[in-house]
Structure formats: structure tokens, C-alpha cells
Amino acid sequence: MQQQLRNFMTSNVYKVTDMQSVQEAAALMSEHNIGSLPVVDQNGTMVGIITDRDITLRTTAQGEAAQTPVSQVMTAQQVVQGTPEMDAHEAAQLMAQQQIRRLPIVENGQIVGMVALGDLAVDNQLGNEAGQALSNISNPSDPQK
Template sequence: MNTIRECMSQNVATVSSNQTVKEAAALMSQYNVGSIPVVDNGQIKGIITDRDITLRSTAQGQDGNIPVSSVMSSNIISGSPDMSLEEASQLMAQNQIRRLPVIENNQIVGMVALGDLSTNQMSDVAAGHALSNISQPNKTT
């Protein structure tokens, strides 16, 4: 069985909750990623995405000097390294997320993106299913 440990990125850039949004954006640019886990004292506290920065900071007229904690998502959906690719795909689809922090012993050990799953031939169907669910608009009334 293939696990996400086999396809996750292991060198994960992180920011602390008191760093600025500008610093987080600079790291995203440097590492060419769309999200960065927020870690304080070794514990994951949230995740900040390029979308969070755009919608919760820039679109609100904020400058880049506000703390990451004011725009990060704190409801963390995470996986474990031994989770199967199919389980990860299902979790991502259910929660409509494209990136999944991988946690082991309460520490972040990696990140897996939808693209990582789709590059594994065993999970093409699962990744396709996840993408179709993630890409559907939320049904709000």
C-alpha cells in the first residue's frame, strides 16, 4: 500500500503566528508554495495560504505588517505519514482543501498537495475524485 510518506514534501517552511503576512508571502515566493504551516513552539497552530493573504489581508486594505495569526486558518485538517494515498485524497475532498499538513508525534513532518497525489499512478482516480469535489462551489443558501 502506498502511503503519503512516500510522496509528501519533507522540507517544509514554517512561520510563527507573530511573524508578518509579508514575511509569510516572501517565504511562499521563495519556496514556490501556496501555503505555509503556522508553528509555535513546535506545535502546528494553523496554516496560511496565498488565498488567506489575498482575501483576509490585501482585499481588506491591510498592509503586510499584520501578524500571520490575524489571517491564518486555525481549523487544521491534517494527515499522518502512514495514511494511504486514497485516505488522504478522501480527507482532502471532504474538507475541500488542496494541501494537507502531515503530523507525527505532534510535529509537522511534511506536506502533501493534491498535485503530489496525482503524480502517483496508484492514486490518479482518488486524486481526480478529490479535485472534482474540491473544485465544486460551496452550496450556501
């Protein structure tokens, strides 16, 4: 039975614009206890993603100021995305292959949801795949800068 991501995704997605500061992004993450934010342009089109790890490695560790624009720290190229119609099994495999824990869900260029590995793990039918994805995600990889 095919299970679409729209059944698992969080649809109330917090996001930042590419012109907001890293400090603003970090404050939003802290306030809502989340580890990543989709980055949108002024039209609301997703242009990247910023994670707590991006902030740590690309700003704090480099001694950069907190007022650095998100656009200088975010991952912009080849952001892995899903669609609301994507099958949950396919999403789990994609997350494992790409070693990501959170998958932005995009429709017509607009962010409509987020699926975390934990969202998939709570479903009995997907628990094993989520565990396998976590195992693959946890394997060391070369850090991307």
C-alpha cells in the same frame, strides 16, 4: 496495497511562526513558489496554516497592512491534518471532502511534511482518486472567514 503518505509527502517544509508578519509569509511563498505555509508556535507545534488565498482575502482585500501578524490571518480552528502512516487513498478522500489541495502531515504535534494533490496525482494507482478529489475541491463552497 496500502501506500503511506510518508512515501508521497514533501519533508522539507517551509513554515512560519504565528508572530511573523503576513509580508514575511508572502515573501517566503513567492521565493519558493508555494501556496501555503504551516504556522507553528515557538515550540514548533503546528497551530494553523496560512495560504495565499488567506493573505489575499483576509489582508489585502481588507486594506490591512502587510505587517499584520500571521496569527490574525491564518486558519487556526480545525486545521485538517494527516499523519505519515495515513493511507494515500484515505488522504485523497479527506482532501476531497474538505475541499483542500494541500494536507499538512503532523506527527506528535510537529509538522513533518506536506502532501499536495499533485503529489498523489503522479502515482498511477492514485491518479483517478486525485482527479476525483480535484473535481470535488473545484465545486463551489461557502467561503470561510
